[in-house]
Structures are given as C-alpha cells and as structure tokens.
Amino acid sequence: MPDELADRLRGSGYRLTPQRQLILRAVEDLHHATPDEVLAHVRAQASAVNASTVYRTLEVLEELGLVRHAHLSDRAPTYHSTREPEHIHLVCRKCQRVRSVEPEVATALVATLSRDHGFEIDLGHLAVFGHCVECTQGDTP
Template identity: 85%
Template sequence: MPDELADRLRGSGYRLTPQRQLILRAVEDLGHATVDEVLAQVRTQASAVNASTVYRTLEVLEELGLVRHTHLSDRAPTYHSANEPEHFHLVCRNCQRVRSVEPDVATALVATLRDDHGFAVDLGHLAIFGHCVHCDSADLEMESP
C-alpha cells in the first residue's frame, strides 16, 4: 500500500509523509474509527501528531479514494479503508453495535430508488439505525409481566 499511497499522493500534488502513512495504517488497522481513535492510535507511534493533522490527512485520503466516511452516530464521522469491500452499516441505538452489511442485501431498495426516483445510492455512506435482535429481545423481556 505505501507505493499506491505514494503514487496517488504525488499524482495529486501531495507528498508522502510519515504522518500520512501512519494515519492510513491506523484507519486500516482500526476498521471503523473516529478521528479521536485514529489520533490515539497514531500517537502510540508518533506523539507529535495533532488532531488538525489527522483531520486534514483524512480529508486528503478521502479525496484520493483511499478512505471513506460515514456517520455512525450523531457525533464525529467514522472512517474506514476504501480497500474494504463495499458495505453499509446497521447501528443499534441501544448497545451501539455496528454491523457491516454486504450491498446485495439492499439490491431491491437500490433498484427501486434508481428506477422510481432516478437516484443512485452511495451505500458506503449509508448507516441504518434501529435495534439489534439482542436489544429488541431484552426490551421485550423487560416489558413482559
């Protein structure tokens, strides 16, 4: 990946820096991570990196198609590597568990939105909120007499 990263950066007028390499590696290692989580991971190897560097670098990496972001809460965006297979997210509002779901699960919805509404869905940015089966069953048990 360092060669691909270097090529993409140079092709867009950027330099390959150790901080950019560390930040991309942190996103890849963490799976789904907020800026604060990426910063904490990077600081284990380079304590001089600050939050603004992480924010700017993630913007550049997303512009280059190396990372993607979605909103898995009402807070900061969560980043993941663009090397992961395309997926969308199911987020439990109760336990905050996040599940990645393959795009073929949404085939009918994507087709309907395209055909009936002329809309192309960006599944990688999609997060669907609700309650997981475990939390739903726990809620049902609490409501039972």
C-alpha cells in the first residue's frame, strides 16, 4: 500500500509523510475507527502526532479514495479502508456493536429506490440502526 499511497498523494500534489502512512495503517488495522481511536492507535507508535493532523489526514485520504466514513453514532464519523469490500453497517443501539454485512442484503431496496425514485444509494455510507439478536434475547423474560 505505501506505493499506491505515494502515487495517489503525489498525483494530487501531496507528499508522502510518515504520519500519513501511520494514519492509513491505523484505519486498516482498526477496520472501523473514529478519529480519536485512530489518534490513540497512532500515538502508541508515534507520540508526536496530534488530533488536527489525524483529522486533516483522514480528509485527504478520503479525498484520494483510500478511506471512507460512515456515521455510526451521534458522535464523530467512523472511517474504514476502501480496500475492504463494500459493506453495510448494522449498529446495535443497546451494545453499540457494529456488524458489517454484504451489500447484496439490500438488493431489493436498491432496486426499488432506483426504479421508483431514480435514486442511487451510496451503500458505503449506509448504517442501519436497531438491536442485535444478543440484546433482543436478553430483554425477553
């Protein structure tokens, strides 16, 4: 990935820096992470990185198509690598667990919205909120 990262950065007028490499690696290692989680992961390796560097770098990496974000809570966006297959996020409101599922589970919804409303869904940003089976079973007497 360092060569691809370097090529994309240079092609857009940016330099490849150790901080950018660390931040992209952190997103890939964590799979789904907020900027604060990325910062904590990066600081474990390079304490000189600050929060503003993480936020700016995540914006650049998203602009270059290397990471994407989704809103999985009412707080900061959550980032994931575009090297992962496209997926939909299922977010449990009780335990906050995030499960990734293949986009094919939404085939009927995608087709209906396209056909009836002329609307194309960006599945990489799709988060469906509800309750996971573990939390639902815990509520039954």
